[in-house]
Amino acid sequence: MPGISPDIISHRLSVNPAVRPVRQKRRAYDPERYEAMKAEVDRLSSIRFIREVDYPTWLANVVMVRKPRKGWRMCVDYTNLNRACPKDSFPLPRIDQLVDATAGHALLSFMDAYSGYNQILMHPEDQAHTSFITDRGLYCYKVMPFGLKNAGATYQRLVNHLFAPLIGNTMEVYVDDMLVKSRTADQHIPNLSAMFTILKQYKMRLNPTKCAFGVASGKFLGFIMFFLIFNMFIQKKAFQFKKSSEKGSNLVCSTTSVRRKSPPLLQNSHNFSQV
Secondary structure: OOOOOOOOOOEOOOOOOOOOOOEOOOOOOOHHHHHHHHHHHHHHHHOOOEEEOOOOOOEEEEEEEEOOOOOEEEEEOOHHHHHOOOOOOOOOOOHHHHHHHHOOOOEEEEEEEOOHHHHOEEOHHHHHHHOEEEOOEEEEEOEOOOOOOOHHHHHHHHHHHHOOOOEOOOEEEEOOEEEEEEOOHHHHHHHHHHHHHHHHHHOOOEOHHHOEEEEOOEEEOOEEEEOOEEEEOOOOOOOOOOOOHHHHHHHHHHHHHHHHHOHHHHOOOOOHHHO
């Protein structure tokens, strides 16, 4: 994958030189985790996301995390490294303001970058600091991995730069979650075209399995966005509607509470008290 040009951005760690480097001791893994880690290391090597490294000063262990549906996700325990790095205070957008700015649009498109963080290269001087240990050897990342302290800030800095002409007008972006919005259906194709022109120019890739184009509703930053209405998205939970008047009153109270907390978002919503 080509990735973003380092002339645009690369990730720096700014490790405090006064902090003594930590080399974590190698951990043991059960056979299932070991095979999953081996396969992922092979994959990352084949696409040149990682490379072998000699004599690293910082060394971390791999952590295999089971995915919700199937398989394993390979992470690296950068706890020690992160403690040695100063915080990047680049501001992330306020989620409530993004959701507020999105409400009331006729058509929406939701996009997710393909391995978003990995599209940004690590600065050559900092690659070795991301080293991790496996039974097969020592490796470091050539691209920005998940788990680094300031990775989110670096990504937000990138998208703010790339989509500056569109953000707040036809587009909202929170790290690697992107949304194109249009007041009318006729505006949506031109709005998408403007975004795709920027994506092509800077060689940013999307994950087609996590994109939805030209829809009236969809999930964005933990909310389900609708035309003139929104509902909080609660993972793995749902309201239990019952016929009793007591339960009905509880529902009215709950939705009224949400309306009070976010009046701009719900000023055009349906009157839940009439349900």
